[in-house]
Amino acid sequence: MAERAWLNLLPPEDRACLSRVGIDLEGERAGTYLQVDQNPLFFAGVEGLDILSLPQAREAYPWVDGYVGRLLPQARPLDPRTPGYFIRVGRGMKIDRPVQVSLIIGREGGRQEVHNVIILEEGASLNLIIGCTSGACVRRGIHLSSTETFVGRRARLHLTMIHHWGPEVEVYPQGATWVEEQGAYMYDYVCLSGARKLVTNPQVLLAGEGGIMRSQTVLVSPPGSSLDVGSQVYLRASGTRAEMVSRALTTGGEVVSRGLLAGEVSGVRGHLECHGLLLTPQGRVLAVPELEAKTSQVELSHEAAVGQVEEEAIEYLLARGFPRQEAVSIIVRGFLNVGRVDLPPALKEEIDRVIRLTAEAH
Amino acid sequence: MEPLLLVEDLAVEIGGRPILENINLEIKPGEVHVLFGPNGSGKSSLLGTIMGFPRYRVVRGKIYFRGEDITGLPVEERAARGIGLAFQRPPALRGVLLGQLLERFKGDGEKARLGARELNLEDFLDREVNIGFSGGETKRSEILQLWVQDPQLALLDEPESGVDVENLALIGRAINYLLERESPPWEGKPLRELRRTRSKGGLIITHTGHILNYVDADVGHVLFQGSIRCSGNPRELFSFIQKVGYSECIRCVNSREVGENG
Numbered sequence: 001m002a003e004r005a006w007l008n009l010l011p012p013e014d015r016a017c018l019s020r021v022g023i024d025l026e027g028e029r030a031g032t033y034l035q036v037d038q039n040p041l042f043f044a045g046v047e048g049l050d051i052l053s054l055p056q057a058r059e060a061y062p063w064v065d066g067y068v069g070r071l072l073p074q075a076r077p078l079d080p081r082t083p084g085y086f087i088r089v090g091r092g093m094k095i096d097r098p099v100q101v102s103l104i105i106g107r108e109g110g111r112q113e114v115h116n117v118i119i120l121e122e123g124a125s126l127n128l129i130i131g132c133t134s135g136a137c138v139r140r141g142i143h144l145s146s147t148e149t150f151v152g153r154r155a156r157l158h159l160t161m162i163h164h165w166g167p168e169v170e171v172y173p174q175g176a177t178w179v180e181e182q183g184a185y186m187y188d189y190v191c192l193s194g195a196r197k198l199v200t201n202p203q204v205l206l207a208g209e210g211g212i213m214r215s216q217t218v219l220v221s222p223p224g225s226s227l228d229v230g231s232q233v234y235l236r237a238s239g240t241r242a243e244m245v246s247r248a249l250t251t252g253g254e255v256v257s258r259g260l261l262a263g264e265v266s267g268v269r270g271h272l273e274c275h276g277l278l279l280t281p282q283g284r285v286l287a288v289p290e291l292e293a294k295t296s297q298v299e300l301s302h303e304a305a306v307g308q309v310e311e312e313a314i315e316y317l318l319a320r321g322f323p324r325q326e327a328v329s330i331i332v333r334g335f336l337n338v339g340r341v342d343l344p345p346a347l348k349e350e351i352d353r354v355i356r357l358t359a360e361a362h
Numbered sequence: 363m364e365p366l367l368l369v370e371d372l373a374v375e376i377g378g379r380p381i382l383e384n385i386n387l388e389i390k391p392g393e394v395h396v397l398f399g400p401n402g403s404g405k406s407s408l409l410g411t412i413m414g415f416p417r418y419r420v421v422r423g424k425i426y427f428r429g430e431d432i433t434g435l436p437v438e439e440r441a442a443r444g445i446g447l448a449f450q451r452p453p454a455l456r457g458v459l460l461g462q463l464l465e466r467f468k469g470d471g472e473k474a475r476l477g478a479r480e481l482n483l484e485d486f487l488d489r490e491v492n493i494g495f496s497g498g499e500t501k502r503s504e505i506l507q508l509w510v511q512d513p514q515l516a517l518l519d520e521p522e523s524g525v526d527v528e529n530l531a532l533i534g535r536a537i538n539y540l541l542e543r544e545s546p547p548w549e550g551k552p553l554r555e556l557r558r559t560r561s562k563g564g565l566i567i568t569h570t571g572h573i574l575n576y577v578d579a580d581v582g583h584v585l586f587q588g589s590i591r592c593s594g595n596p597r598e599l600f601s602f603i604q605k606v607g608y609s610e611c612i613r614c615v616n617s618r619e620v621g622e623n624g
């Protein structure tokens with residue numbers, strides 16, 4: 001199949017990198033968009049699904065232009081040839097198999113800059129996996145992205161974003177998601193590799209009545225890494241709901257875990273949960289949960305905790321007959337288990353590796 | 363017969379403050395002892411010291427388990443030798459599901475499954491351990507974990523507090539199973555055989571005494587201000603405490619003992 005032909009263009013070690021960020025090389029996907037540095041390759045295999053590069057989409061459909069910069073006006077690319085993906089699911093179309101996107105920094109010191117647009121029309125549904133990574137031999141590089149996402153009435157988008165970066169890569173993704181009446185936006189973000197600097201704080205605008213968002217974030221920051229990750233959710237219509245859960249673990253790096261819930265009209269609800277775990281005396285975790293109510297009758301709450309592995313919890317498991325290392329790994333595994341994220345096998349192995357390392361260090 | 367647990371002249375401090383003084387206790391294989399005593403008298407501290415938690419500092423005395431001096435052993439080594447504890451207030455384990463935890467115990471998965479059914483905890487196997495459990499649910503989960511762990515000496519810290527009558531019967535039965543006082547239906551060993559072969563021991567803290575209606579305890583002790591002030595038939599001691607309260611109980615029982623001795 002065509003997809004495999006392109007994937008064969010990649011060196012084998014880079015293909016291994018792709019599976020680590022959830023990219024399936026066996027063609028079990030409804031469509032694929034792959035971009036190495038600034039060069040895109042794409043393919044859509046089912047009806048009702050468009051996958052193009054953004055410049056091509058702008059050429060093919062003049063209306064696409066109206067979406068570029070609508071949510072992120074300051075990020076509207078000056079150069080119309082700026083690459084990036086364009087994904088559209090047509091009205092009422094339910095795409096069963098996932099669609100995958102991968103953005104790869106292929107060269108040492110490479111700079112990747114993209115502008116992306118995702119559109120789910122009314123009643124559409126899509127499961128999208130986005131894996132961003134640097135190539136196997138790449139230590140240094142920069143990734144800049146802006147993503148504008150539109151979730152139409154009663155549409156449902158489940159986005160799983162997995163990052164895996166070289167130790168000196170800098171990453172600045174920005175994004176905004178617009179959710180209409182009864183729309184649902186599920187967002188899971190996992191970054192276990194760290195990065196020299198990663199800053200992302202996308203916005204979610206729940207603009208239509210009854211729209212919902214829920215997000216789960218799992219972050220690991222090794223020594224030398226600095227992650228500043230959050231989401232800002234604006235509940236702008238009655239009956240909208242948001243639930244955000246984040247787990248940040250440092251093995252020596254820095255993590256800032258943010259979350260903002262802003263209730264702008266009455267009859268909205270939201271909950272924010274941020275937990276940070278320090279496994280070494282180095283490292284730093286800062287949890288910044290923010291709640292804003294602009295009217296009465298909003299129900300917003302948060303729960304935040306940062307600290308080490310509790311000795312009391314370790315003792316509990318020691319008394320149950322588990323050796324200390326196993327006790328620590330049970331606790332760390334639990335901490336990283338936000339439950340509902342369906343992780344690709346390569347990522348599960350990665351989590352196992354992190355857990356093994358941390359338990360051994362304890 | 364070699365005692366399962368022997369505590370000799372034990373004195374314990376927490377953060378430099380004396381908590382237990384002059385504790386002597388002997389539990390033989392197959393015996394179940396109960397520990398009474400007012401709040402803050404040191405009951406949980408005694409169990410925690412036997413389990414080996416480092417915050418309880420032994421300043422005098424010895425603890426022997428099946429003849430071996432374990433006074434200086436860390437918690438995991440004591441657990442490996444067959445000591446287990448059901449906590450009064452266990453900590454929450456975020457993200458760790460009860461079912462997953464039970465699967466990690468050395469024993470067979472079958473026991474965890476049957477035990478969960480017996481303790482009416484089947485719906486809790488995919489819940490996070492001790493997160494949002496009610497008081498009674500916590501107690502049932504503690505007993506279930508201990509049952510699967512299968513220690514030789516079970517230390518049970520208030521297994522029945524906060525438990526309703528129906529669940530009390532479940533817990534009582536499960537305690538009997540884990541102490542080899544009754545055989546679970548799926549094993550169906552005759553009682554006579556159990557009596558002959560049982561070697562497990564228990565030390566149970568109780569305020570309400572309800573557990574005595576289910577578990578046929580052999581010896582009772584009253585801990586008062588950090589020391590065991592009297593020991594005897596558990597039911598008699600308990601009814602005495604109910605009638606006259608702890609301080610009177612100690613005085614009475616002690617003077618009666620003095621009288622008997624003199």
Ligand SMILES: Nc1ncnc2c1ncn2[C@@H]1O[C@H](COP(=O)(O)OP(=O)(O)OP(=O)(O)O)[C@@H](O)[C@H]1O
Nearest residue numbers: 376377381399400401402403404405406407408417
């Ligand atoms: N970690 C600790 N730090 C300081 N004091 C402690 C600590 N743990 C226990 N104590 C003190 O030791 C004494 C005995 O406590 P313990 O928990 O053993 O009592 P208990 O008999 O189990 O009481 P209860 O019936 O209320 O459970 C109490 O005065 C308690 O405040």
Ligand SMILES: [Mg+2]
Nearest residue numbers: 405406407450
């Ligand atoms: Mg107690």
